[in-house]
Amino acid sequence: MGLILTEIKKSLNKKIIILSGILIFAPMIYALMHLKEYDYSDWLSVYSNTVGGIVALLFPLIVAFLYLAYFHQKISNRFIIYTRTRRAIESTIKISIIVNICIVFVVVFLMMFVPFIFYVYIEPIFGIIKYVPENSNLFTEADILKAQMDHYAFTQLIGVSPFFYGFIYSIWVAINGVLWSLITFYLTLILNNIFLGISIPFVIYEVINFICAMLGFPQYSSMIAIFPFNIGQLSFGDPFVPFVVLLVAVVALGLYVRRNISRMDSLL
Template sequence: MLGHQIKVELNRILNGKQIIKWLLLIFVFPTIQFFLIKDNYVFYRQLDLFLRLNSNFVPLLFPILVVLVYTTEFVGEQKNNFIQYTRIRIPLSTYLLSKLTTNAILSFIIAFFITFIPFVFAMYIEPFLGIVKLYPTEGNPIPYTTFEQLLFLGNLPYGIIYSLWVGLNGMMYATMALLLLMILEKPFIALSIPFIYYLMTNYITQALGYDQFSPSYTIFPFSIAQQPMWTVFIPFSILFIILVILGFYLKETMYIRYE
């Protein structure tokens, strides 16, 4: 039943309008960023270009971008009381879980490609185009960043693993938003909380001098010196615990909430 409902939901959401929206999420900000940085920075490696492509817009707006993938679609169903009609033919738990699963799948995929497409461009396409000039280091230190520990596996495995990490975090923030939307039934508040949480934890960790545990630096560690890999799992684990608590709360209250 759950698997069938997930397929139904995916078939429903995979339409031209949604695909255009997802393509814009994937390509617009990296493209703008590329034209902003291509002549204004010194690049020693192709990887430096990739790191710059994933700075500024995407790290700042990350929770908003992943929420736009699918979560906002649920708002219309709540406003139209669509859930009350579906309960006649689908168990409420199956319906809500299918929504959460679809949201997780799509937000993971889009967040992955938001990172992986710029990686492919920077590492494999741009060298043929020759738009960006690489400079010899001439003794200048290269600022290595977290996750570059994976480069011993090769450039492509590094790009895939890192993009999977961004995808996983994107899935978590999108899930947080949808759970809050199901619990609070107040779209503006529910969709704002993940972004506020992201900004506030960034501010608090940096104000206390624990920048290495900032959510933005553990997902997009391009503005901080290389940190041990274990540091990235601290904010991730906290977010995971929050999701578990929200999930249990929804499970205990959903039948009361959607009477």
């Protein structure tokens, strides 16, 4: 545990902290600066516009840079190789994987949860956003609630409570962020090339989105599974189809790395 905490402290340099702050607050600030360009009916509409834009489009790239840049620097400086004298290379890689998971999960969770908390609980105090639900033929609180629950995947959870939806959805995105970051992590190890390790998952992410849209199955695209804001209500199970595929890919790459770790050029 001590080694993991030490590694987390080392990896959280000034650049990563600044990047994390930008990722958490910049989309929300941008949305607030362009309020006049949209008619929002409720907090869900402005929230979906905040987190479902550039963040959704560049998601694999965003999660890759949170730890991989630091890890690649360690590989380039042959730091990991020098640690062989103190502990097995397998232990060093395992620690790096755990640290990657922790950092990506926390940052991505906050990227989703902080805007949610602001729009649902803080903004109403100050009345920054003027909602116009009547433009969407929503005239009562009951109308708005029903529209929210019927709008996107997972919004059924708003029926339990908005907080429950925001918390669970933020966890969902964070878990997906961890999986995409592990794809880039493993590919960087296997290919010994950070450019390919980052670009291949991003290209796959975009190609899957394009193919699913062309074939008429957008609900199974990698982006819609995580950010289901550009499509109508989905079956509760639809997002789990691409999630399972992603999980299988991560497990397969992880097993490959584990079995071939002693022969990888990046660690020799």
